[in-house]
Amino acid sequence: MVRITINQKTETSMVFATVTPQPTSTTNNIPDNLFTAIEELKQELNAVILAHYYQEPDIQDIADYLGDSLGLSQQAASTDADVILFAGVHFMAETAKILNPHKLVLLPDLNAGCSLADSCPAEQFAKFKAQYPQHIVISYINCTAEIKALSDIICTSSNAVNIVNQIPPEQGIIFAPDKNLGRYVMEQTGRDLVLWDGSCIVHETFSERKIVELKMQHPQAEVLAHPECETPVLRHADYIGSTTALLKYSQHSHNSQFIIVTEPGIIHQMQKETPDNLFIPAPSINNCACNECPYMRLNTLEKVYLALKHRTPEINIPEDIRVKALKPIQKMLAMS
Numbered sequence: 001m002v003r004i005t006i007n008q009k010t011e012t013s014m015v016f017a018t019v020t021p022q023p024t025s026t027t028n029n030i031p032d033n034l035f036t037a038i039e040e041l042k043q044e045l046n047a048v049i050l051a052h053y054y055q056e057p058d059i060q061d062i063a064d065y066l067g068d069s070l071g072l073s074q075q076a077a078s079t080d081a082d083v084i085l086f087a088g089v090h091f092m093a094e095t096a097k098i099l100n101p102h103k104l105v106l107l108p109d110l111n112a113g114c115s116l117a118d119s120c121p122a123e124q125f126a127k128f129k130a131q132y133p134q135h136i137v138i139s140y141i142n143c144t145a146e147i148k149a150l151s152d153i154i155c156t157s158s159n160a161v162n163i164v165n166q167i168p169p170e171q172g173i174i175f176a177p178d179k180n181l182g183r184y185v186m187e188q189t190g191r192d193l194v195l196w197d198g199s200c201i202v203h204e205t206f207s208e209r210k211i212v213e214l215k216m217q218h219p220q221a222e223v224l225a226h227p228e229c230e231t232p233v234l235r236h237a238d239y240i241g242s243t244t245a246l247l248k249y250s251q252h253s254h255n256s257q258f259i260i261v262t263e264p265g266i267i268h269q270m271q272k273e274t275p276d277n278l279f280i281p282a283p284s285i286n287n288c289a290c291n292e293c294p295y296m297r298l299n300t301l302e303k304v305y306l307a308l309k310h311r312t313p314e315i316n317i318p319e320d321i322r323v324k325a326l327k328p329i330q331k332m333l334a335m336s
């Protein structure tokens with residue numbers, strides 16, 4: 001039997017470390033061939049572009065490394081580039097900066113936040129944590145540097161189950177901020193986790209009823225889902241995993257039709273790897289484009305160019321927070 005303890009809903013707020021003014025395209029000449037211009041700037045700056053699968057296809061195509069949150073943090077930890085342009089969201093670029101305090105870390109659009117990170121403000125979380133003094137805190141990487149600084153170990157969707165399984169069974173665990181991933185980890189490990197009540201607006205938008213309808217229309221299709229989805233949706237999944245795990249599954253499966261229950265940006269890579277397969281994006285509840293992450297999609301190729309050209313917007317983190325946030329990230333990298 002597993003017990004779910006969830007805190008009260010909290011007000012959300014955006015907690016960004018430092019906001020640098022962003023140049024706009026009206027004040028800049030944008031070259032016709034952005035791909036070439038970006039390549040030239042990369043050479044000039046000794047820069048690397050790390051991109052998440054939820055970025056628009058052009059950004060995915062120009063990236064030096066494309067991956068899920070774990071792969072991206074491993075790349076950030078090992079790069080010898082002087083400049084990291086992070087084509088993803090704020091918490092990802094922040095993680096790269098925590099690991100590389102002396103490198104310039106750029107995020108094409110500083111408004112590229114994350115609803116999940118916003119659902120866990122540090123002050124409320126510190127009070128919540130104080131109620132469980134004997135528990136350790138395992139936080140999903142989709143959280144602010146302040147939350148990481150309050151955590152013992154960071155995890156991602158690809159290693160959460162593995163990390164929880166490495167903790168002695170008698171040790172109490174607070175799992176934050178994603179209650180959906182937390183429930184999935186509880187189910188997989190049989191552990192009793194204390195969950196923070198956070199969630200992702202994108203992964204909560206998938207409609208169970210529409211997925212069932214799609215399955216009836218495509219009886220051969222396998223359902224591939226991200227563990228940030230709600231439990232009733234995950235019940236219909238043939239395979240659950242991180243974005244990289246879903247991509248690999250689709251490459252190696254004998255099946256050729258898949259219903260993809262995560263942000264549809266990942267389909268660009270799936271289609272590139274296996275062009276003959278059919279990938280059907282799972283629709284959201286009211287057929288809006290809400291299955292696209294509004295934060296991830298703020299980055300554009302033009303903004304990537306401008307960020308490299310002007311070396312801004314830059315991520316900065318107060319040193320005391322960075323040092324505290326580094327430890328649980330290093331722990332995760334060592335345990336992965």
Ligand code: 13P
Pocket residue numbers: 067068069070114142156157158226228241242243244
């Ligand atoms: P992964 O890339 O680790 O699967 O996470 C998905 C996500 O929501 C990133 O914000």
Ligand code: SF4
Pocket residue numbers: 089113114115116117142200201202203228263293294295296
């Ligand atoms: Fe955050 Fe959800 Fe967007 Fe991922 S998909 S960055 S969890 S809002």
